[in-house]
Amino acid sequence: MLDISELSRESGFSPSKLRYYEEVGLIRSVGRRGLKRLYEDEVKTRISLISLAQTAGFSLGEIKETIGSEGRPELDRKVLAARADEIDVRIKELAALRDGLRHVMNCTAENHLDCPRFQRIIRVALTKKQVDAKRSKVYLGKR
Amino acid sequence: MLDISELSRESGFSPSKLRYYEEVGLIRSVGRRGLKRLYEDEVKTRISLISLAQTAGFSLGEIKETIGSEGRPELDRKVLAARADEIDVRIKELAALRDGLRHVMNCTAENHLDCPRFQRIIRVALTKKQVDAKRSKVYLGKR
DNA sequence: ATGCAACTTCAAGTCAACTTGACGTCAAGA
DNA sequence: TCTTGACGTCAAGTTGACTTGAAGTTGCAT
Secondary structure (H helix, E strand, O other), X not given: OEOXXXXXXXXXXXXXXXXXXXXXXXXXXXXXXXOEEEEOOHHHXXXXXXXXXXXXXXXXXXXXXXXOOOOOOOOOHHHHHXXXXXXXXXXXXXXXXXXXXXXXXXXXXXXXHHXXXXXXXHHHHHHHHHHHHHHOOOOOOOO | OEOHHHHHHHHOOOHHHHHHHHXXXXXXXXXXXXXXXXXXXXXXXXXXXXXHHHHOOOOHHHHHHHHOOOOOOOOOHHHHHHHHHHHHHHHHHHHHHHHHHHHHHHOOOOOHHHOHHHHHHHHHHHHHHHHHHXXXXXXXXXX
């Protein structure tokens, strides 16, 4: 059992952030000592997971949908599989971006955006997205 | 030469977003036809790059620092190298998260957060971050 | 028993990244 | 020529993810 400052220290999350996550249902405290929240150790893993999912570009809402908001996460295999696939796509995009940057570092072309090798690297990463964008009539790309 | 609606259609970015990016100096128009902006074809590659960098988790400010705001991007090899390294780290985190999700899908443990295999996967991804968090006295992890 | 640092709630503030709205302008087709 | 619709500017609004501040409460060391 941890109080909020211990959890904060061990997780690197500010107390206000922890309270906020609890408010939106991403974590929960299991009781109070007086007014003060008490957290189970388990919540640390949960916080790590949230942190990781955020760097993967998921919103708190998506994270909640994926790992559940209750004590025991109810997991929907389909959702998990879909998230894993999304991450795979993102990894490919990131790899392309990284390769593009590394290429530009060593490329002697005057204007790097004109370098065909660079453009190819970028284009490959975006192929799927472009297709999606075209498919939605105009630019209805909501975000 | 493209006007804003053509660029919008081809890039999947809303006109307001394009104007906003121009305002903050991420892209530029090369002139006007009447009042209307005209863009060079080159800007499409630039937009793709911006889009990619955003999914990699970089802010518009960081992107501007990295690829430059002027017509010809002035690139600092050190910055580029640093970004590429950051992306490598992020890719590792994402891979761990994906593996974690895929494991949970097939894991029969009652509570998945308690599954040691899952915890190990998550922990590995966060090792560096944790260390950083501890190093900064309290949770001064600004974000 | 008392003091006080560390907690609590709740409302409001902040920041990035855009979007929306009001209102004005222009170019091109009927 | 005149209308119309796609553009323009500028200020204000929105959303997500928190942080900050004010004002109150409480466990615990003295």
